[in-house]
Amino acid sequence: MGRVTLPDQVGTPTTASTAAAESGAAQEVLRRVFGYDRFRGDQAEIVAHVIDGGDALVLMPTGGGKSLCYQVPALVRPGVGVVVSPLIALMQDQVDALSALGVRAGFLNSTQYPDERRTVEAQFVAGELDLLYLAPERLRLESTTQLLARGEIALFAIDEAHCVSQWGHDFRPDYLELSVLHQRWPKVPRVALTATATERTRDEIVHRLDLGSSRQFVASFDRPNIQYRIEPKNRPERQLLDFIRTEHAGDAGIVYCLSRNSVEKTAAFLNENGISAVPYHAGLDNRVRAANQSRFLREEGLVVVATIAFGMGIDKPDVRFVAHLDLPKSVEGYYQETGRAGRDGQPSTAWMVYGLADVVQQRKLIDNSEGDAAHRRQLQLHLDAMLALCETVGCRRTRLLAYFGQPDQTPCGNCDTCLTPPESWDGTVAAQKLLSTVLRLKRERGQSFGAGHIIEILLGKQNPKVLQYDHHELKVFGIGTDLRDTEWRGVVRQLLAAGLLAVHGDYGVLTLTEASNEVLFDGRKVPLRREPERAAKPARAAKSPKVAVELAPADASLFDRLRKWRAATAKEQGVPAYVVFHDATLREIAARKPASLAELGAISGIGENKLAKYGAGVLEVLAEE
The missing domain is CATH 1.10.10.10 (Winged helix-like DNA-binding domain superfamily/Winged helix DNA-binding domain)
Structure with missing residues (x-):
């Protein structure tokens, strides 16, 4: 999934083959705007390919940096980068995050008043935007295509591209119409991005979006910082409460339930037991749903209890756990949902309880589903793969990666079946x-x-x-x-x-x-x-990734003060805290204690605009020592 919130650029430096993107305009934009010294993984090669006008299909896990793959080319190429995104409820936050970086961004969707839309349209035609976000359904309107024809387009980025798959868990019919982009603007490069796609889904994306000549970039699906655990279901609400209290007290997390009724009951149960939680499902009033989502993005330590209607495009980097109280319908859905934990690369948990009633319920849903026999067979195959993941006696991560076409992995040492091998x-x-x-x-x-x-x-x-x-x-x-x-x-x-x-x-x-x-x-x-007497909490694996910057005990209080300053600043500006700075950036500040704006600007994740906007405030906090 494309993100406007940018993960810390850590990892192995790129090779000489990607020198084109590591130098010149792309490298300058990366440093000046986003505050990073290097691209990581395939980013440099993808950026160079798109800048040169090539089409691309990009598969990277959540938190892998997909957004840079279209944001940097959009800032380098002439014209406006048009981002097709299904995340209407999050477009304002995405634009706010880009604005904090000094990027001129806007969106067009059904939540705006006519005057707001006219202003954004005028900015687009005048070339006063760097990025424009559109919902896919707007591209079905002739007025939208006429608008796009009046401006200069740098590229099309098709975010959440797995939504084009009719077999997928997030199918959106409007995505089927997006081949029109290639037909009407054949010389404008397109980059389709997703975090979740099997080989079959990739083929469907290529076919339906007319990306036959595109290059495919497939990164590893592995999220080594996430510990996967599945336990037998026995009084699931109590199990959840024990899990949160003993392992994630005070942490932000997402709890998924199958039904709206379960969402409401679980959220109420957590609040009654001292865990601050809000519900989220399609049956809530739009204003309540939007307010609960906004609270989750802006407050620290809040738990949201939701149906699968929640989460796609959520940029919150410090979600420490994702819990499932009901069996997901597919491995794709499970991976997509658990991937919302630990976007900042810090240790996080994907925890699920699962029992016989879940299997019976899912089978019943398939039997009663609309569609022909072929559709029901496909649903059954999805469920069978999910059950195989639940019942495996081997490494869960190995099975998960094999499902997405990465077989022959060694056991991870950081899932329940590795830490406590079942009999x-x-x-x-x-x-x-x-x-x-x-x-x-x-x-x-x-x-x-x-x-x-x-x-x-x-x-x-x-x-x-x-x-x-x-x-x-x-x-x-x-x-x-x-x-x-x-x-x-x-x-x-x-x-x-x-x-x-x-x-x-x-x-x-x-x-x-x-x-x-x-x-x-x-x-x-x-x-x-063998069924365990009671599922024990596995020990945290010794090989769990360490934080990007280890803090000495003496620096922990400074880190806390920086977080409090960030929270106050974000509240004053009406944006999520991570729009100001990520935790990893604050950790590095606390560890290095820069004494000037120049030293502060050398820290990863601080570009020119953020340095000018927040630098003085950070230095004031540091001077309080």
């Missing part, structure tokens, strides 16, 4: 017992039931429902007392994940699959992951 056991007999119970109910009684009732038969429980249907007379009654209820639920969940069992209908009844016969009659072995 596996031969679950063949247990699987046969459970599948036999489902089979006998269907063959002998013509009946189908949900997981709870099947487990009660296996455990030999003579409750009213079992007695009502005379299920205590079945040969399988009581044959499963060697496992506990929670263990049987784990067996059901893992059989569903492996396709050895299916769930159907509004009541979530269990049915056999073709593969079930392989276990029942053909000798197929069924290795299972």
